[in-house]
Amino acid sequence: MLAFWECEIVSKSERKTVRKRRSPEEARAEILSAAQARLREFGVGGLNVADVARDCGMSHATVIHHFGNTAGMRTALVEHMTDVLLRDVIIALQQSDSPNPPDILRQLFAALSEGGHARLLAWLAVSGDEFSQGAPHSDQVANLFAELVPVLASRIPDHLDQKATAKRIIFLTATAALGYGIGGEPLAAVMGVSSEEAQEFPAWLGELLYPLLEG
Amino acid sequence: MLAFWECEIVSKSERKTVRKRRSPEEARAEILSAAQARLREFGVGGLNVADVARDCGMSHATVIHHFGNTAGMRTALVEHMTDVLLRDVIIALQQSDSPNPPDILRQLFAALSEGGHARLLAWLAVSGDEFSQGAPHSDQVANLFAELVPVLASRIPDHLDQKATAKRIIFLTATAALGYGIGGEPLAAVMGVSSEEAQEFPAWLGELLYPLLEG
DNA sequence: ATCTTTATCTACATCATTGTTAATAGCTGC
DNA sequence: GCAGCTATTAACAATGATGTAGATAAAGAT
Numbered sequence: 452m453l454a455f456w457e458c459e460i461v462s463k464s465e466r467k468t469v470r471k472r473r474s475p476e477e478a479r480a481e482i483l484s485a486a487q488a489r490l491r492e493f494g495v496g497g498l499n500v501a502d503v504a505r506d507c508g509m510s511h512a513t514v515i516h517h518f519g520n521t522a523g524m525r526t527a528l529v530e531h532m533t534d535v536l537l538r539d540v541i542i543a544l545q546q547s548d549s550p551n552p553p554d555i556l557r558q559l560f561a562a563l564s565e566g567g568h569a570r571l572l573a574w575l576a577v578s579g580d581e582f583s584q585g586a587p588h589s590d591q592v593a594n595l596f597a598e599l600v601p602v603l604a605s606r607i608p609d610h611l612d613q614k615a616t617a618k619r620i621i622f623l624t625a626t627a628a629l630g631y632g633i634g635g636e637p638l639a640a641v642m643g644v645s646s647e648e649a650q651e652f653p654a655w656l657g658e659l660l661y662p663l664l665e666g
Numbered sequence: 667m668l669a670f671w672e673c674e675i676v677s678k679s680e681r682k683t684v685r686k687r688r689s690p691e692e693a694r695a696e697i698l699s700a701a702q703a704r705l706r707e708f709g710v711g712g713l714n715v716a717d718v719a720r721d722c723g724m725s726h727a728t729v730i731h732h733f734g735n736t737a738g739m740r741t742a743l744v745e746h747m748t749d750v751l752l753r754d755v756i757i758a759l760q761q762s763d764s765p766n767p768p769d770i771l772r773q774l775f776a777a778l779s780e781g782g783h784a785r786l787l788a789w790l791a792v793s794g795d796e797f798s799q800g801a802p803h804s805d806q807v808a809n810l811f812a813e814l815v816p817v818l819a820s821r822i823p824d825h826l827d828q829k830a831t832a833k834r835i836i837f838l839t840a841t842a843a844l845g846y847g848i849g850g851e852p853l854a855a856v857m858g859v860s861s862e863e864a865q866e867f868p869a870w871l872g873e874l875l876y877p878l879l880e881g
Numbered sequence: 882a883t884c885t886t887t888a889t890c891t892a893c894a895t896c897a898t899t900g901t902t903a904a905t906a907g908c909t910g911c
Numbered sequence: 912g913c914a915g916c917t918a919t920t921a922a923c924a925a926t927g928a929t930g931t932a933g934a935t936a937a938a939g940a941t
Contacts, residue, residue, distance in 0.1 A: 470889050472937045478888075494793045495710055499928060510890055515930065517888090573788040576848045578709045589856050596857045618859055619870050623842060625853055630844030633791045638840055641804050642811045644833055655834050659874070685919050687907045693918075714898065725920055730900065732918090 471508070478517050479527070481507050486528045491567060495578060498525060529575070536568045537591060544599065552603050552664040553657045556620065559599075560628040560653045569632020596621060606664040620660055627656060686723070693732050694742070696722050701743045706782060710793060713740060744790070751783045752806060759814065767818050767879040768872045771835065774814075775843040775868045784847020811836065821879040835875055842871060 473481065485506040489497040500521050504511040518524040543562035544555060563569060603617035631652065639649040688696065700721040704712040715736050719726040733739040758777035759770060778784060818832035846867065854864040 468890070470936060472888055475888080496793070500930095501928065509888095511929085512891085512931085513889055521929065570792060572849055574792045576852075577785060577789045577792055578711070592856045593858065615863070618857060618863070619867060622853065622857065622859065622864075622867060623871060623874075626845030626850060627838060627842045628845065629849050630841030630846075633848070634787055634844050635841060637791075638837065641807045642833060642837065643808065644837065648830070648833070649837075652834060652837060656838060659838075659878075663874075683906095683920070685906055687918055690918080715900095716898065724918095726899080727901085727921085728919055736899070 475517065478509075478513070482514055482517060482524065483528055483531050486524060487532065490528070490574075491570075495574065498528075500524060529571075532571050533588065535566075536571060537588060539566060539568065540595065544595070552606050553661055555599070555602065556624045556660060557653055557657050559621070560624050560631075560656065563625060563628035564632035564635070564653075567632075569629050572629060573633045603664065608663075608665070611663075616663060620663060623660075624656070628653075690732065693724075693728070697729055697732060697739065698743055698746050701739060702747065705743070705789070706785075710789065713743075715739060744786075747783075747786050748803065750781075751786060752803060754781060754783065755810065759810070767821050768876055770814070770817065771839045771875060772868055772872050774836070775839050775846075775871065778840060778843035779847035779850070779868075782847075784844050787844060788848045818879065823878075823880070826878075831878060835878060838875075839871070843868075 482503060486498060486503045489503055489506065500511045500514045503524070504514045507514075514524060515521070518527055540559065540562045543558035546558060599621060600614060600617045603620060604613040607613040607616050635649060635652075636646075638644075639646065697718060701713060701718045704718055704721065715726040715729045718739070719729045722729075729739060730736070733742055755774065755777045758773035761773060814836060815829060815832045818835060819828040822828040822831050850864060850867075851861075853859075854861065
């Protein structure tokens with residue numbers, strides 16, 4: 452049996468937690484990673500500082516220390532995810548160095564529909580202007596498309612409006628990839644389409660567009 | 667100048683608010699309408715009972731009285747919106763009584779991309795299982811597609827797998843409509859596509875698929 | 882070693898949202 | 912008119928999330 456002051460001292464000394472001290476960059480990266488995982492698993496509702504902090508093994512005050520407030524954390528997350536999205540698209544377009552337009556389109560489709568990118572864009576579209584600060588880098592995306600259009604246009608038969616058709620093809624590829632990435636799985640399920648058939652879909656779309664790129 | 671007890675009586679009698687008494691059906695409809703408007707304008711974050719109630723000119727306790735709790739209101743909203751979505755799709759497919767497959771596809775595209783239906787589906791996809799109770803009526807949707815597939819398949823050339831091709835065409839139309847409804851506007855803006863050009867896109871898609879339906 | 886910096890923690894204050902309860906008021910039927 | 916039903920309300924309670932303040936500890940610098 453201890454006297455009350457001893458109890459107090461002991462309990463206070465036992466409560467001394469070991470702190471894991473990170474560099475600011477490490478801390479931010481760790482937090483954003485956990486936040487992204489929570490977003491994937493629990494949706495928008497899971498994006499609160501307390502839960503994210505617990506996933507990182509830190510107190511929520513630390514999260515606020517690094518991002519200012521909850522909104523700061525969220526916009527930083529959007530910025531990070533759009534950065535990754537843009538990087539993936541750029542890589543996809545550069546990777547298909549064989550300037551074979553169907554290949555390019557397939558890469559574009561994959562880059563937009565995979566890796567949760569479509570879900571990110573859907574989230575941005577649905578979360579009413581709440582995260583538009585960290586929104587996609589319009590200029591870079593515009594440049595990307597501006598470079599892509601003439602590549603496709605040069606392959607399109609003369610009797611068509613080459614530039615307009617190229618834009619439409621890209622537009623179709625992008626919208627289909629978006630819809631595929633967001634609702635492809637449940638849609639396939641409800642249509643009785645097997646997952647193998649669904650996975651062949653991008654290739655089929657490429658073949659469908661091939662006649663337009665034979666010029 | 668009034669004595670304090672008179673003040674009290676007057677203030678209490680003046681505080682008697684006039685109540686607008688609705689039928690349960692009216693109240694539910696009014697609440698769901700306001701909730702849908704808030705969802706459109708403020709996104710998922712705007713869906714709390716207090717704000718919805720204020721938009722209806724009632725207290726939030728009334729909303730809870732009619733739906734049990736906040737989750738009840740939200741699932742009821744999802745149910746209502748998916749009902750409307752399904753109804754619109756059915757109407758669209760029946761309306762094109764001229765069994766001209768390109769027309770059918772165009773109607774399907776319009777029904778899925780317009781009226782905020784695409785945004786609803788995106789919302790469902792992003793809101794991690796939070797509202798899956800009120801999710802689309804899988805059976806009816808499956809029946810819908812089951813009826814649609816043979817109509818298209820009969821028009822598809824023999825040398826192709828008619829049923830598989832029909833499914834792919836429907837799949838493409840649906841995913842493109844989804845992506846178009848969700849991200850068509852900002853995508854067109856960043857691609858330098860005018861809104862007129864974007865509005866012609868569904869028709870162009872129909873023409874693109876036309877050769878497959880000439881059988 | 883000592884100092885400085887700052888990432889981290891605990892504890893508290895604040896606010897928003899949700900849900901409950903008891904009273905009230907607007908209908909409908911008699 | 913009167914009575915019963917219930918939609919509606921105000922007020923309160925409870926919970927959770929956010930943000931703040933001061934103390935503390937881990938690292939580097941001197």
